[in-house]
Amino acid sequence: MFRFFDKADYDFLRVRKPALMFALLFMIPGLLLLAIRGVNQSIEFTGGTLFELTAKSDDITTARLRSALDAAGITAPEITTFGARNEFIIRARLDPRAEVTEATTQETADAIDAALSDAFGADQYEKVRDERIGPTVAGELRQKAILAILMGFAAIFLYLSIRMEWRFAIAAVVATFHDILSALAFLSYFNIEVTLAVATALLFIVGYSVNDTIVTFDRVRENLHKFKRKNLYEILNRSINETLPRTVITSGTTVAATLAWVILGGPVLRGFLMVMTFGIITGTFSSIFIASPILHWVEQRWPGEDVRGARAFSRGPTVVPSPAK
């Protein structure tokens, strides 16, 4: 039999202040950096240059085109075969943050041409055309996505308020919000290009984080019924410890799967999968170190009748009890 954290009994809530500091220290510089540098939007949002070519030798493949462009510093191009196997469309741009104009289009096309003739020789391919391309993402998409996420948050809040209590709902929503902000900071540290896929990875984080928090809170609710004499501090710690094996296994399995993908999945998908991997980690972190302390804090600040019809929290300074087992 193989068991993790079988008799785990850690005092998670005691480290809530350092944990919060850690979270803020991670978030704030990243968000500031993001505010200064701006979002590294992908070519789907900005547009750029389209370069169509016909390869004259079998040596030219998508992978080799990509590495040739990479070597020349033309990052994150989109390379698609087109019609026959030796025809390719490259969509690229030199500076993600520069505005796309006729001049930058020409510059990019020349740079691609130079990179390819360096790598394969100018007689190995034939340029069919180069043209300026517009963004593929409609402007309304962003607004609609943000609206959808906000409505989603409202729905989560409502559901948890009905199913559990509004204090739980606040804690879960704050924890999820923390995860989104951390993910944005993460994006800016690694200068990850925000593609449509990366944007949906943020949705993934919302889903994962909420689920993770709910599993812990479900145990809290159950323990509030079960141990009527314990205070919330003890019950939170106990619940986190009891669900720890599950948390580790679930997160571990999912992280293992996405991490394998980060390493083996090639450069195009790397940003997307890095964000998902980070999301699982931060989602797990936040349900333990953000959601539960916030629930504790909210209960302290606005004590009320809890789900079992008694005060969950014994008022007064938070002593550090040793949770009875």
Place this chain on the structure above:
Amino acid sequence: MASIRNRLIFIALLVSMALWGLRPREVSIGTAADGTDSTETRWGLKLGLDLQGGMHLAIEIDESAGPVTNLDDAIDRVQTVIRSRIDEFGVAEPLIQKVGNDRLIIQLPGISDPARAKQIIERSAFLEFRITDMQGQFEASLERIDRALERAGVVVGDEAETRGATQTVLDQLLGAATDTTTQSTDSASTTDSLDNTADAPVTAIFSRFLNQGDLPGEFLVAEEDVPRVTQLIEHPEFQRNMPRGFVLRWGREPRAIVGRTYRGLYAVESRPIITGDRLADAQAQLDPVYNQAVVNFQLTRAGGRIFGRATLEHVNDYMAIILDGRVQGQPPIIRSQIRRNGQIELGNTSIQAAQDLALVLRAGALPAPIRIVEERTVGASLGEDSIRAGRLAGAVAIGLVIAIMAVYCRRAGLLAIVALGCYVLFTLGGLATLNATLTLPGLAGFVLSLGLAVDANVLIFERIREELALNRSPRVAVESGFEHAMPAIIDGNLTTVITAIFLFWFGTGPVKGFAVTLIIGIMASLVTAVFVTKTLFLIWLQRRSADAEFSI
């Protein structure tokens, strides 16, 4: 025992449904150079542009009918209209991109009917309502038109008009046409209603082709004469002598009258009383009385006011419904004031064609005619290399999940693996059955629901362990383990589903793609946790000898 059998039957049913949804089939992937559809046998699950590629169209504004003043602006507006058409057509995550200043690239993932998709993209969908020539002003000027054409040197025979490289072909065509023209006059003179020789002046170059229709402003032209008549109408002398304020429009479909086919030619007011840009909604329907397809439309509030005023003024007049320059059906009479709601009768068209029409009407008319200048198939937009790497990575990832599960709960891990296998099958089968398209954002939803499915199984296992630790018998431990794990599983899954529903509702493109896979994945995960995992446990409990160790 019976309960286990019923459960197994249910699971087998789900598995076969999923497999049926995923069965390989022929998929059309575009039109080849020679005009035939090129097909491929693929699994039932459709993959998006990013994962598999699809059909590539380049379109340009067609200036053959006349120059378009602001190309750049026109192509922008064309882009908006085409985007909303394709969205309404239900193509998952198309790519629509402006290239240069005057072209658009449209890429669609493998769709089942490329010809239909192209038609929806290309159709102008310009709708207008015009009152027909109630006072017979066009008829009154026919004589003048005939004379003007004669003066301009147009002769009855067709030779004068057509010279050039296509001479021989045209000769053959028009030769045939002349033959039938004489027939037409013969038959017309024998039928009272189709009398066109009443006051024929001189040679009646134009008017000899016309037969009076059954309502004011309607004329019938024998189908064979249509090219010739079109040619005459385009003649500058003809245009100069058209009565002011009227134009001619052809009917869309030929009509059979006493064994011959005719096409309607309508003299209508040149100023439409309303056009399609005032439409608020359009829906296709099957008229239950005549069993024909109709499109019901509703105008905007302002449009309704204009239409109401115009139709009140024209009670008892005939109104032509003109779509892309062709009169739709026979112009109906306006019996009373019409406000916001109306109906376009489509005659003998399929309900699908009516739905397509309603779709393009809703999405709006193209601001300028377009043509497809290039049609190709296109590879996965992630690149062939990424797809290959992704396949390897996916296999490794699944291997890791299986390995962790096996190490984590030994023999019971086998149950978890079987359960997760069922979950994957159900999700993919569900996507295929609902005809959803799997894209990269969808894959993110899939990974999330996989996480939840793993979580559900782990929660159940952990609970059973806890119960076993309390020295309960295996049977009781399994029962109460499930019972205790369920609230957490349901809460977690339900909140995620609710969020996903909102994402589906408000989101577009990739957000929708994410939501669809997530919703289906969570359903599959719940079904797996409730039925499959539990059934596997029940079977295990049944099979093991009473004193064997129950190890999970």
